[in-house]
Amino acid sequence: MQNPTAIKEQFSQLTDVLQSPIAHLEPDNQSATLLNAKQMLDASAHCCIVVATSTNSNKFKNIKNLYRGMAALKSLQRQLCKEYPPLHASLIGVYPSLESPACVYELNTNADGYIARNVLPYAGSPLVNTLKHLVSKLIGANPAVGGLGLTLYKE
Numbered sequence: 001m002q003n004p005t006a007i008k009e010q011f012s013q014l015t016d017v018l019q020s021p022i023a024h025l026e027p028d029n030q031s032a033t034l035l036n037a038k039q040m041l042d043a044s045a046h047c048c049i050v051v052a053t054s055t056n057s058n059k060f061k062n063i064k065n066l067y068r069g070m071a072a073l074k075s076l077q078r079q080l081c082k083e084y085p086p087l088h089a090s091l092i093g094v095y096p097s098l099e100s101p102a103c104v105y106e107l108n109t110n111a112d113g114y115i116a117r118n119v120l121p122y123a124g125s126p127l128v129n130t131l132k133h134l135v136s137k138l139i140g141a142n143p144a145v146g147g148l149g150l151t152l153y154k155e
Helices: 004-010 012-018 030-044 059-083 110-118 126-139
Strands: 022-024 046-052 088-096 101-106 147-153
Touching: 004 022, 012 022, 012 046, 012 101, 022 030, 030 046, 030 059, 046 059, 059 088, 059 126, 059 147, 088 110, 101 110
Parallel strands: 022 046
Antiparallel strands: 046 147, 088 101, 088 147
8 A cells, every 4th residue: 555645745736636635546455445545534534536547558458447447436435435324425537647637527427528528639530439438438437537536525
């Protein structure tokens, strides 16, 4: 598990935007991320769990990362909402990367549609755009995002 100081330095811009402590999701160790998030929620009543999705130039690997990241965040969301009933949780998209976010928005809202139409890269090819739209509908996030997050707020 990464130490909080290293995460704060690595994601300093994202921390500033979200105004919340950040836990980095380690796909191989979700239990450590869950424990870290619980500690942050107990200490400050809010936090954000983030995971990078676009890690290299291979499109298929990035789509796989997007799927795995979304599945892991939804699993953590279910676990945390069960443990903390008055918890508010929202999935967010980060573009272009977690280290230098130009745009952070809530998924499955009007903002999501606006960002997809006006901010995220447009391929130009009708086939590629159709595939992106299909992946977005299946996974729940546009494949162009550089990271996903789960914001958590206790009442």
